[in-house]
Amino acid sequence: MLSMKNVSKVFKTDLVETHALRDFNLEVNEGEFVAVTGPSGSGKTTFLNIAGLLEGFTHGDYFLDGINVSNLSDNKSATIRNEKIGFIFQGFNLIPDLNLAENIEVPLRYRGFNAKERQRRVQEALEQVGLASRLKHLPTQLSGGQQQRVAIARALAGEPRFLLADEPTGNLDSLMARQVMELLENINQAGTTIIMVTHDPELARRAQRNIQIVDGQVCDFTMYHQGYRHVSDINAATDIDKLVANADR
């Protein structure tokens, strides 16, 4: 489904080169729910952006759904983002001047769906997140949790193969965070592959699999068991040796 081999990403500014990802290797299978954790600045967002074709990378190979996406044209990446990938952002990123229905329609319009198809999908997606009655509301008229559910509806309306979420609960209180997490779990159970960056160890633990990114590299613990105890330690850790030591214990 998703396969990165030796992907690296260097940000160059006038003064410094930042190696945001270095020799990054990762395989994600169809239907997985992967939680990505790691210290601040370790490269989680960079990884997610590259995975979602929001930005390019410097070296390596990346196959998405069997397609080599290393050198796609801007238009082709836009099409793949539009058709195969759903994005959920920490700040929800709803368009403030558009009501909920219009917000959810945005990617559907770029896809060229006709009005009837758009309306059907908007309705369905809003029902899925439990906000079907709020069609005409503006984003500011909703709570943060509700806004994030709308954003999820927007991501779902395109029926993506893949859902990428960068700290989707980062701006929410724990109750709302749990609701959003439940929603994501339901979506995953329906077959959508999800990669979620989070700082919340409790939420990370609920995913099938946890990935640590530290200093631009993967520490893939591939934990399918629920009894893993060290996630919270890992989140606090910034030192790879300490992590490895924890894992060995």
Place this chain on the structure above:
Amino acid sequence: MLHIKPILSSLLRSKSGPILLLIQIILSVAIVANASFIIQERLALMQRDSGIKESEVLTFSLFNFDPLIDKTAQNKIDQQILRGLPNVIDATSTNMLPLSGGGWSSTLKLGPDPDSTKSTPQFAMYLGTDHTIETLGLKLIEGRNFYPHELKDSLDSPSRLAIISSVLAKAIWPDESALGKVLYEGKDAQITVIGVVEKLQGAWIDSSSLENSVIQNVDYGSSSYMVRAKSEFHAELKDAIKKALLAENPNRVLDGFKSIEALKDSSYRDHKLMITVLTMMVVLLLLITSLGLTGMVMFNIQRRTKQIGTRRALGAKKRNIISYFLVENYLICLAGGVLGGLLAIQLGQQLMKIYSLPMLELSYPLFTVAGLFIVTTLAVYLPARKAANISPATATRSV
């Protein structure tokens, strides 16, 4: 796939910014449409054909101070001298100078009874010679020129001849030839039309009867003369005229050497000034409007950086972003254009009433709006292309 509906509803929800621009566009359209109409009107006035070879005709005044001379005889001698000068095509005396802003105007009666018969329209009354047509370069389209022996020395002569402009001929006798027709000056004098020239304008450019002219066969040797020669000879001709006429009689002053082109220029000076001012105003308004558009687009791009990144992340291609901004501003322009067009017509009607301008032609607001769309495209496209280059990663990177 222009997605007008969400752009429109988004516009309607973010009121303040576009409202100001909208007002600016409405006013610009109203003013530009009327200004360009007035410019066009004035240009058309200036481009009217006078029927005269304006640049070739050199005019001057001659004042005799010699109490002993016979003015009538001297006038004839002077004209002979003028016609004999090198490069001179022809020369004549005249009572007035075309397009100069000063001259004689009159009306005549169509019958002998001054109380009961109709008058002609107002016309410019030229007194001239058998050389007037050739000197002014007029085109005789009917009838004939005066013969030398037909020239009178003064207006006292009770039976005179006239060559009239075709516009005047049509105005008096719409369905018949003017040739042989007689016009009456009170009970005493009769003026017979013997020729029609295609065009001859009078002296007053703003007069509605500018095209109505009559030349009578009166060699009116008062002070004005017209000499025709190619314009490149005018400078030396001026010297030659002075030299020759002063040699003939030194007790005289020669003055005011000007071509009819120069006379016309100064008559149209106010029109030219008006055209310049209005053109500057139009250019300035278009410039301000396009700056306003560019400014608003740049402001909106700044304000919507994250939104644009999000749209790109959700699958917008670069061209979708560009067309978003174009459509958004076309909508503002369309609203501004329609309202501005209506205001333009309203303004035109006020101007028509107050300054007795002709009615605003509808094509002017239409062309102005069309021009506005071109300006919009230019003003919006460049910043919009910059917006399209906002990275999709902005969606996750910015707060």
